Amino acid sequence: MIASSLLSALALAGSGGLSGATHYPVEQLTAPAPLAQLGIQRTRTTVGPFAVPAMVANDTSDDNGMGTFQTFAALPCRDCFITGFSYGVRYVEANGTVSADEANINTGMYLHHALLINLNRTDATCPPPLGGVQRMFGAGNERTYVDITNNGTHQAGYYLNKDDVVVLVAEIMNMQMGSGARNVVVTATWDYVAASNKTASFASAIPVWLDIDGNCGSFTNGSEVAVPANTSVFSYSMPVPWSPDAAAASVAVNTTNTTATPKNYKVLVAASHLHDGALQLDIAKNGATICEGVATYGQTPEYISEVPGEDMPGMPGMSMGSTELTHISSIHVCNDAGTTSSNDKWSVTAHYNLTEHQGLETVNGQAKPIMGIGLLFLIEA
Numbered sequence: 505m506i507a508s509s510l511l512s513a514l515a516l517a518g519s520g521g522l523s524g525a526t527h528y529p530v531e532q533l534t535a536p537a538p539l540a541q542l543g544i545q546r547t548r549t550t551v552g553p554f555a556v557p558a559m560v561a562n563d564t565s566d567d568n569g570m571g572t573f574q575t576f577a578a579l580p581c582r583d584c585f586i587t588g589f590s591y592g593v594r595y596v597e598a599n600g601t602v603s604a605d606e607a608n609i610n611t612g613m614y615l616h617h618a619l620l621i622n623l624n625r626t627d628a629t630c631p632p633p634l635g636g637v638q639r640m641f642g643a644g645n646e647r648t649y650v651d652i653t654n655n656g657t658h659q660a661g662y663y664l665n666k667d668d669v670v671v672l673v674a675e676i677m678n679m680q681m682g683s684g685a686r687n688v689v690v691t692a693t694w695d696y697v698a699a700s701n702k703t704a705s706f707a708s709a710i711p712v713w714l715d716i717d718g719n720c721g722s723f724t725n726g727s728e729v730a731v732p733a734n735t736s737v738f739s740y741s742m743p744v745p746w747s748p749d750a751a752a753a754s755v756a757v758n759t760t761n762t763t764a765t766p767k768n769y770k771v772l773v774a775a776s777h778l779h780d781g782a783l784q785l786d787i788a789k790n791g792a793t794i795c796e797g798v799a800t801y802g803q804t805p806e807y808i809s810e811v812p813g814e815d816m817p818g819m820p821g822m823s824m825g826s827t828e829l830t831h832i833s834s835i836h837v838c839n840d841a842g843t844t845s846s847n848d849k850w851s852v853t854a855h856y857n858l859t860e861h862q863g864l865e866t867v868n869g870q871a872k873p874i875m876g877i878g879l880l881f882l883i884e885a
């Protein structure tokens with residue numbers, strides 16, 4: 505709920521009230537060979553510290569333990585193409601250094617979601633005024649790596665202008681009760697290539713947000729949808745499908761060609777964001793599923809939390825032994841998801857089963873709102 509008001513403020517008033525978090529030194533990483541052969545480099549940027557408040561025992565709100573942060577994003581380059589992206593979260597240790605390991609749910613830190621917003625671009629699915637800024641990339645605790653090139657088989661990326669202003673909005677939850685705020689940083693691993701790169705020529709990719717909460721859901725409700733009261737098994741679809749003709753405006757910004765109205769696109773990537781309790785997100789074109797964003801739980805120990813058992817009779821605080829709770833650790837990403845044209849109708853449907861996979865709950869056991877978001881990257885065909 506907090507993030508939506510921040511997003512709409514960004515859309516309507518710009519970046520005036522933004523705080524400037526520290527941008528830590530950029531780390532050079534090694535891009536895999538198929539990417540490096542195209543001239544693509546890989547770096548990791550780090551922004552923070554952000555103090556995430558602890559959960560409070562008697563706070564039954566959805567936002568108990570939630571910290572919402574917005575700051576200027578640390579960008580890897582200018583006049584360049586971002587070809588791959590993923591988020592991470594790390595702790596800031598007592599001595600001020602950043603932890604080598606990820607901060608994740610096994611140690612009580614949960615990346616609800618993080619978004620990059622380009623203030624100089626318009627959104628493909630949400631019209632202005634709210635969509636007068638562009639949702640550029642987003643993910644949640646699944647920390648999906650999106651590779652627009654599909655391991656070097658496509659020469660395409662998100663073009664970052666010399667003067668684009670990009671804002672990071674992060675919602676991070678501290679699942680530890682009453683332990684005081686913990687400082688974390690948000691990391692971003694970027695694959696990128698300079699526009700002047702001579703090894704290959706890159707096409708400009710358009711991000712497209714498909715949301716069960718509607719085209720402007722991020723701005724109006726933070727894309728959060730309430731869980732139905734009477735069932736734990738349910739599916740939600742986008743209220744109104746989206747057609748690609750609206751994407752023409754975004755293309756024009758990148759190409760300076762303001763008259764052309766492109767009709768055909770390649771869908772290079774289809775990624776998904778879901779909350780715990782989800783089975784999958786179906787991304788559909790004209791009613792036919794193009795990509796099944798299947799959620800997988802607890803693949804590594806970082807994605808498994810310990811839930812304290814019931815108190816022993818007469819011994820408050822002494823639990824009967826904990827149980828393990830698995831959380832979404834990856835969501836399937838579809839590369840090369842076909843083509844699309846102006847008349848196609850795109851939609852997403854999120855399938856949840858809170859009996860099979862426990863969702864996020866408030867301290868008094870109420871189901872928290874869920875999400876279902878598809879993120880496409882298109883290029884002109």
Ligand SMILES: [Cu+2]
Binds near residue numbers: 777875
């Ligand atoms: Cu989310």
